Amino acid sequence: MKVVLENLTKKFPERGRKARGEVTAVSDMSVEIPDGKLIGLLGPSGCGKSTALNLLCGLLKPTDGRIFFGEEDVTNLPAEKRGVGMVFQNYALYPHLTVRQNIVFPLENLRGKEKLSKEEMQRRAMEVAKLVQIDELMERKPGELSGGQQQRVAIARALVKMPRILLMDEPLSNLDARLRLQTREEIRRIQRETKITTVFVTHDQEEAMSISDMIVVMNRGVVQQIGKPQEVYDRPVNLFVAKFLGTPPINVFRGQIRQGMLYIGKDAVLRVQGCADREVFAGIRPEGFVLHPQGALTCHLNGVEVLGRDISVVSTNEACENTVIRSIISAESGVDTGSGTVRFHVKPEKVHIFDRETQERIPFETERAGE
Numbered sequence: 001m002k003v004v005l006e007n008l009t010k011k012f013p014e015r016g017r018k019a020r021g022e023v024t025a026v027s028d029m030s031v032e033i034p035d036g037k038l039i040g041l042l043g044p045s046g047c048g049k050s051t052a053l054n055l056l057c058g059l060l061k062p063t064d065g066r067i068f069f070g071e072e073d074v075t076n077l078p079a080e081k082r083g084v085g086m087v088f089q090n091y092a093l094y095p096h097l098t099v100r101q102n103i104v105f106p107l108e109n110l111r112g113k114e115k116l117s118k119e120e121m122q123r124r125a126m127e128v129a130k131l132v133q134i135d136e137l138m139e140r141k142p143g144e145l146s147g148g149q150q151q152r153v154a155i156a157r158a159l160v161k162m163p164r165i166l167l168m169d170e171p172l173s174n175l176d177a178r179l180r181l182q183t184r185e186e187i188r189r190i191q192r193e194t195k196i197t198t199v200f201v202t203h204d205q206e207e208a209m210s211i212s213d214m215i216v217v218m219n220r221g222v223v224q225q226i227g228k229p230q231e232v233y234d235r236p237v238n239l240f241v242a243k244f245l246g247t248p249p250i251n252v253f254r255g256q257i258r259q260g261m262l263y264i265g266k267d268a269v270l271r272v273q274g275c276a277d278r279e280v281f282a283g284i285r286p287e288g289f290v291l292h293p294q295g296a297l298t299c300h301l302n303g304v305e306v307l308g309r310d311i312s313v314v315s316t317n318e319a320c321e322n323t324v325i326r327s328i329i330s331a332e333s334g335v336d337t338g339s340g341t342v343r344f345h346v347k348p349e350k351v352h353i354f355d356r357e358t359q360e361r362i363p364f365e366t367e368r369a370g371e
């Protein structure tokens, strides 16, 4: 089912002793989620992700704007009538009930036309248990399961009512690193099989990029960019998005554009056609550096970290805003650690230029300086 958020705003009265005004948790948010897709809602703590999710499921009413499920305006529909399945970070299972009873629980409260027979409830519970691969654990209590298994039970419970959309709020946060990876692949598989339109909230950019068909990056209640993960990574609309996506993070330098050339300090790093002279931030992705004896950008070499297939050359440059510059380079490239300096060419497609004031991306056409 397609889901549309139209100019959604949510304001809360400010909390605390000195509170006077209002907090805008979500500001004029417009997103169209195509039918059957998994979208990742991504942003730092406090950016409004949970508020957006609570507006979608009906736990909160928007101050302004509308929500549609398909063609139906659900803005004023109570939560229990929206047909939404929810999965939370803390599983929220009933500890005294078995897995089977936990999964069946939401079906037992159905009334009127929706009421199901006992056999039908059991049949549905078994069907979703098989889907999330916990059908052999049905008689256990949650305390006898691993974190990953508990989260599967929570997913089964959210799916058993055959929701129109599925909402997941940081569902992997309580799992250790290995289980996180496994469970996120599981969620992807389950979502593909069921084709339920799913919104997945996380502050972890890598998690969002790996699992989502589309990501929505938010900051301070405002949507910054919507797109396929790779597109957003390759063409961030502003410095915030560029910095938020990618590990190690993008290296940000203070720079200038003068006469069609991007300067970092005294180094002329790239030809940039079609840009007026101005002060900028130049962001260079870690994979955007190429070691070269005549490289345009000179940095102080701090050391080399071995990563296996790649190495990370760690250096500094006075114009760089990051504590150190991390450049990821193939392990086969030899680095002369004796000289104290290192020189790089930069890959134009890995360089993003932002206006120093507005921090918006400045498009440019280029060829590498010195070529």
Ligand SMILES: Nc1ncnc2c1ncn2[C@@H]1O[C@H](COP(=O)(O)OP(=O)(O)OP(=O)(O)O)[C@@H](O)[C@H]1O
Residues within 6 Å of the ligand: 012, 013, 014, 015, 023, 024, 025, 043, 044, 045, 046, 047, 048, 049, 050, 051, 052, 203
């Ligand atoms: N009930 C409320 N009353 C007042 N302010 C609120 C309320 N709920 C959220 N806020 C504020 O709205 C903003 C967005 O909060 P929200 O919980 O949606 O962010 P989040 O991105 O989900 O953060 P986190 O990742 O830490 O959960 C924050 O500034 C928060 O303090």
